[in-house]
Amino acid sequence: MGRGSLRMEKGEVICPERVRRLPTYLEIRERVLEVGREPIALSKSISKKALVKYSARLERVFRYVEENVLARLQEVNKVLSISFYRELASNAVPEGVDLVNVVGRLVGKVKVVRKLYREYKARVMSSIDRPEAEELYREYVGRVLSVIRRLSKDIELVNVAIDELRKAPCIDFAKPVVAVAGLPQVGKSTLVAAISTAKPRSSPFPFTTKEIVLGHIELDGTTVQILDLPGILDRPPEEMNRVERKALIALTTVAQVIVFLVDPSEDFYYGFDSQLNLLKAMLNLAGSKVVVAINKVDKVSEERLANVAKAVEEVAPGVTVVKISALKRLGLAELLNALRNFLSEAKPQG
Ligand SMILES: Nc1nc2c(ncn2[C@@H]2O[C@H](COP(=O)(O)OP(=O)(O)OP(=O)(O)O)[C@@H](O)[C@H]2O)c(=O)[nH]1
Ligand SMILES: [Mg+2]
Numbered sequence: 001m002g003r004g005s006l007r008m009e010k011g012e013v014i015c016p017e018r019v020r021r022l023p024t025y026l027e028i029r030e031r032v033l034e035v036g037r038e039p040i041a042l043s044k045s046i047s048k049k050a051l052v053k054y055s056a057r058l059e060r061v062f063r064y065v066e067e068n069v070l071a072r073l074q075e076v077n078k079v080l081s082i083s084f085y086r087e088l089a090s091n092a093v094p095e096g097v098d099l100v101n102v103v104g105r106l107v108g109k110v111k112v113v114r115k116l117y118r119e120y121k122a123r124v125m126s127s128i129d130r131p132e133a134e135e136l137y138r139e140y141v142g143r144v145l146s147v148i149r150r151l152s153k154d155i156e157l158v159n160v161a162i163d164e165l166r167k168a169p170c171i172d173f174a175k176p177v178v179a180v181a182g183l184p185q186v187g188k189s190t191l192v193a194a195i196s197t198a199k200p201r202s203s204p205f206p207f208t209t210k211e212i213v214l215g216h217i218e219l220d221g222t223t224v225q226i227l228d229l230p231g232i233l234d235r236p237p238e239e240m241n242r243v244e245r246k247a248l249i250a251l252t253t254v255a256q257v258i259v260f261l262v263d264p265s266e267d268f269y270y271g272f273d274s275q276l277n278l279l280k281a282m283l284n285l286a287g288s289k290v291v292v293a294i295n296k297v298d299k300v301s302e303e304r305l306a307n308v309a310k311a312v313e314e315v316a317p318g319v320t321v322v323k324i325s326a327l328k329r330l331g332l333a334e335l336l337n338a339l340r341n342f343l344s345e346a347k348p349q350g
Pocket of ligand 2: 188189190200201202208209228229231
C-alpha cells in the first residue's frame with residue numbers, strides 16, 4: 001500500500017526532524033527591512049559605490065528567501081516523496097488539502113523572487129544615481145513582500161506539516177521495520193522499552209503514546225527498527241482520530257512485520273472482543289505480516305490465558321502466537337525468535 005513512491009537513493013536516510021519551519025510573512029518582512037538598515041562594507045577602490053551597495057542589499061534579500069524559504073520547501077518536497085512521511089504530514093493538515101500541491105505551488109511562487117532579483121539587479125546596476133538605485137531597491141522589496149504576503153496562508157499550512165514531520169521517526173528504509181500495534185493500554189510501550197533502545201513512556205492511561213517512537217534491536221547482526229505506535233480503537237478508519245491514524249499510516253506504509261499485542265486481562269477496559277475485531281481488521285490489512293503476542297501473562301490464570309489463545313487462534317488461523325509479559329520480561333526471547341523468522345522471509349523496502 002502506498003509504497004510505489006519511495007524515490008530515495010540507496011542507503012540514503014531522510015530525517016524529517018531536520019526540516020526547519022518556514023519563516024512567516026512577518027518574520028520575512030522583519031528580516032528584509034533589517035537588510036535595508038544594515039551597513040554594507042565596500043572596498044575603497046570600488047566604483048559606483050551606491051549602485052553596488054543597493055545591489056548587495058538586493059542579493060541579501062534574495063539569498064535570505066532562497067535559503068530560508070525555497071531551500072526548506074525543497075527539503076519538504078523530498079520528505080513528502082516518501083509515502084510514510086507524506087501521509088503523516090497530510091494527517092496533520094485540514095482534510096482535503098493536497099500538501100504536495102501546496103508545496104509545489106509555493107516553490108513556483110517563491111521562485112518569482114529570484115526572477116525579480118535578476119531583473120532588479122540589472123536595473124540597479126544601470127541606474128544613473130544613488131536615488132534611482134535606492135528607489136529600485138525599495139520597489140524590489142515591496143514586490144518581494146507582496147508576493148510573500150499572498151503566500152501567508154500556504155506558509156502557515158506547510159509549517160503545520162513541518163511541525164508534524166519534525167516529530168516523525170527517521171527511518172532507514174534499507175533496514176527492516178517492525179511495528180507494535182494494538183488497542184490502547186495493551187502494553188506496547190512497555191514492550192518496546194523492554195526489547196529495544198527506545199524508552200517510550202508507559203502509563204495506566206489510554207493514549208499515553210501520541211507519537212510514533214522508533215527504537216532499534218540488534219538481531220543476528222542486523223539492526224531492526226521497531227516502532228511503538230499509538231493505540232488504535234476498534235472502529236473504521238474514517239472514524240479514527242488523528243493520533244490513531246498515525247498508527248494506521250505506519251502499519252500500511254512502513255511496517256514489514258506487525259506485532260499485534262493482546263491484553264488478556266478480564267478487566268481490560270476496551271473489552272476482549274474489541275481486540276479480536278481489531279485483529280481481524282489488521283489481518284485484512286496486512287495478513288501475512290502479523291505476529292500476535294498475548295501480553296501480561298503474569299496477570300492472568302492459566303485457564304484464562306488458554307481461552308484467550310484459543311479465541312485468537314480461531315480469528316487468526318495459522319498466525320504465529322507468542323505469550324509474553326513485557327513488564328516481567330517473560331517470553332521475549334520467543335517473540336524475538338518469531339520476528340527473526342519473519343524477517344528472514346520479508347524483504348526490506350527501499
Ligand atoms: N501486569 C502487567 N502489566 C503490564 C504489562 N505490560 C504493560 N503493562 C501495564 O499496562 C499499562 C499500559 O502499558 P503501556 O505500555 O503504556 O501500554 P500502551 O499499549 O503503550 O498504551 P497506549 O500508549 O495508551 O496505547 C501500564 O500500566 C503497564 O505497566 C505486563 O506484561 N504485565
Ligand atoms: Mg504506549
